Amino acid sequence: MITLQNASYAYGADALLEGMSLELSQGSFHFLTGPSGAGKSTFLKLLYAELRATSGAVHLFGQDARTMDRDEVAGVRQRIGVVHQDCQFLDHLTIAENVALPLMVQGKRAGADLLDLLAWVGLNDRVNAKPPELSGGERQRAALARAVILSPDVILADEPTGNIDWEMSQKVLQLLVELNRMGKTVMVATHDIALIRAAKPQVASRVLRIQNRHLHLAGADL
Amino acid sequence: MSGLLDMAQSLIRPQGASDTVVPPTGFTARLTVFVSAAMAFLAVFALALTVSANRLADRWASELAESATVRISAPPAEVEIQVAAVLRVLDQTAGVASARILTTEEQRALLAPWFGPDVPLDTLPVPTLVEVIQDGDGFDAEGLRLRLSTEAPGAVLDDHTRWRAPLVQAASRLNFLGWLAVILIGATTGAMITLAANAALAANAQVITVLRLVGAHDRFIAQAFVRRFTLRTILGAGIGTLIGLVAVIALPNGPDDGFLTGLGFSGAGWLLPLTLPILGGIVAFFATRAAADRTLKGLR
Numbered sequence: 433m434i435t436l437q438n439a440s441y442a443y444g445a446d447a448l449l450e451g452m453s454l455e456l457s458q459g460s461f462h463f464l465t466g467p468s469g470a471g472k473s474t475f476l477k478l479l480y481a482e483l484r485a486t487s488g489a490v491h492l493f494g495q496d497a498r499t500m501d502r503d504e505v506a507g508v509r510q511r512i513g514v515v516h517q518d519c520q521f522l523d524h525l526t527i528a529e530n531v532a533l534p535l536m537v538q539g540k541r542a543g544a545d546l547l548d549l550l551a552w553v554g555l556n557d558r559v560n561a562k563p564p565e566l567s568g569g570e571r572q573r574a575a576l577a578r579a580v581i582l583s584p585d586v587i588l589a590d591e592p593t594g595n596i597d598w599e600m601s602q603k604v605l606q607l608l609v610e611l612n613r614m615g616k617t618v619m620v621a622t623h624d625i626a627l628i629r630a631a632k633p634q635v636a637s638r639v640l641r642i643q644n645r646h647l648h649l650a651g652a653d654l
Numbered sequence: 655m656s657g658l659l660d661m662a663q664s665l666i667r668p669q670g671a672s673d674t675v676v677p678p679t680g681f682t683a684r685l686t687v688f689v690s691a692a693m694a695f696l697a698v699f700a701l702a703l704t705v706s707a708n709r710l711a712d713r714w715a716s717e718l719a720e721s722a723t724v725r726i727s728a729p730p731a732e733v734e735i736q737v738a739a740v741l742r743v744l745d746q747t748a749g750v751a752s753a754r755i756l757t758t759e760e761q762r763a764l765l766a767p768w769f770g771p772d773v774p775l776d777t778l779p780v781p782t783l784v785e786v787i788q789d790g791d792g793f794d795a796e797g798l799r800l801r802l803s804t805e806a807p808g809a810v811l812d813d814h815t816r817w818r819a820p821l822v823q824a825a826s827r828l829n830f831l832g833w834l835a836v837i838l839i840g841a842t843t844g845a846m847i848t849l850a851a852n853a854a855l856a857a858n859a860q861v862i863t864v865l866r867l868v869g870a871h872d873r874f875i876a877q878a879f880v881r882r883f884t885l886r887t888i889l890g891a892g893i894g895t896l897i898g899l900v901a902v903i904a905l906p907n908g909p910d911d912g913f914l915t916g917l918g919f920s921g922a923g924w925l926l927p928l929t930l931p932i933l934g935g936i937v938a939f940f941a942t943r944a945a946a947d948r949t950l951k952g953l954r
């Protein structure tokens with residue numbers, strides 16, 4: 433679904449990420465870890481075509497990410513659900529509208545399953561709240577609901593448990609595991625080793641670590 | 655043409671979504687409505703000026719071209735002989751359909767605006783006037799003048815070209831200036847809407863980012879802005895046109911169609927200002943779309 437071949441990325445002159453190769457196959461579950469500032473968010477941005485590799489190749493659903501035009505990028509975004517680190521809501525819309533946004537921008541209306549989806553993430557009583565009124569955990573779950581509303585093949589989550597308490601982060605993790613059981617490809621970027629450990633018994637996951645600008649498959653030490 | 659079709663479609667299609675995803679921008683909204691109302695109001699007057707000038711130019715050109723006058727001033731004893739000579743010459747001139755002496759009543763009517771009714775014509779040294787109606791291509795004024803000067807020295811031919819040429823020229827100049835004003839008003843409207851749209855787009859950069867992250871095509875994002883500005887402009891221009899038309903209708907009417915008293919539309923001409931909201935909408939549509947395309951290309 434998504435492949436990287438010797439891909440590198442640099443914001444300025446110095447490379448942040450180098451020589452990364454990876455193949456995300458359908459139904460896989462990956463954690464992406466590494467210290468803060470290592471480039472986890474940058475890596476995910478390469479996967480949803482927010483950034484373009486400065487060298488090497490990135491293919492999204494068989495398309496070369498380097499030559500995609502804006503319409504093709506929009507098309508890819510409809511197949512990849514992203515939980516952004518800072519959620520990225522529109523504050524003038526309600527939670528229900530924010531969650532339905534990927535549908536709305538295609539000129540479609542949300543049906544009854546919007547309420548089911550909101551119930552699934554436990555937000556059925558916050559439907560008409562505005563994003564600033566939500567707690568961190570509620571925002572993360574709303575962001576997850578929005579990421580999956582188009583039933584994408586791939587779900588990328590950037591620190592989905594950042595800034596929320598342990599109990600809440602277990603709930604979010606559980607939702608991600610459920611999605612993986614439905615056959616979705618999931619990648620979760622997190623600096624939280626405890627979260628990865630907690631996931632071990634629930635899902636067969638691989639752990640990738642960004643270290644010294646390179647992507648490594650983490651060993652059994654986790 | 656396909657642009658216009660796009661426009662009609664995007665305005666008619668219910669777009670609840672694209673209307674709500676961009677937050678309402680109260681200030682630029684009111685500004686756009688106000689500017690397009692003011693511009694449409696001005697455009698109504700420019701159109702009225704244009705149409706009236708055109709009508710006047712046509713009328714002067716045709717009315718004045720049809721007739722000429724021969725004025726005979728001679729010592730009382732010679733008047734009758736000279737008048738007879740003038741009529742004979744005119745009768746023999748090619749291009750003259752008819753000639754007749756103006757009656758006392760008609761002379762009185764001509765002088766009434768200056769001296770009031772009941773002018774005692776017999777006590778005034780008023781020349782005798784002969785009205786000449788031309789036919790076909792008219793007569794050779796120079797040749798006629800030459801003959802009159804030998805056969806009726808007191809006769810002066812006035813074929814009105816002296817009056818007509820500058821009047822017709824002024825009227826057609828006014829007509830041109832009126833159209834120029836309409837075009838400038840349209841261009842100004844486009845410029846103002848471009849500024850307002852750019853401001854709205856810049857204010858919503860974050861919204862545009864979020865929309866893109868959830869897979870919005872540029873088409874959809876642009877449409878949210880285009881639709882909004884086009885509808886506002888049509889609304890504003892509609893209001894301005896209405897007020898402008900009321901003002902034109904309320905202009906005092908003169909008994910005849912003088913320039914100032916005749917300013918306005920007639921017949922099907924009334925439909926002309928009604929096109930202003932549509933033209934405004936077209937200008938707004940393309941101005942906003944160009945602004946949105948530029949901004950969206952710039953924002954990666």
Ligand SMILES: Nc1ncnc2c1ncn2[C@@H]1O[C@H](COP(=O)(O)OP(=O)(O)O)[C@@H](O)[C@H]1O
Pocket residue numbers: 443444448466467468469470471472473474475
């Ligand atoms: N837009 C940007 N321009 C320049 N540098 C950036 C930009 N975004 C991130 N960086 C830098 O790249 C590095 C990696 O950032 P990031 O990918 O957010 O790391 P992580 O998500 O692992 O914490 C950081 O040093 C950060 O300062």
Ligand SMILES: [Mg+2]
Pocket residue numbers: 472473474517590591
């Ligand atoms: Mg990050």
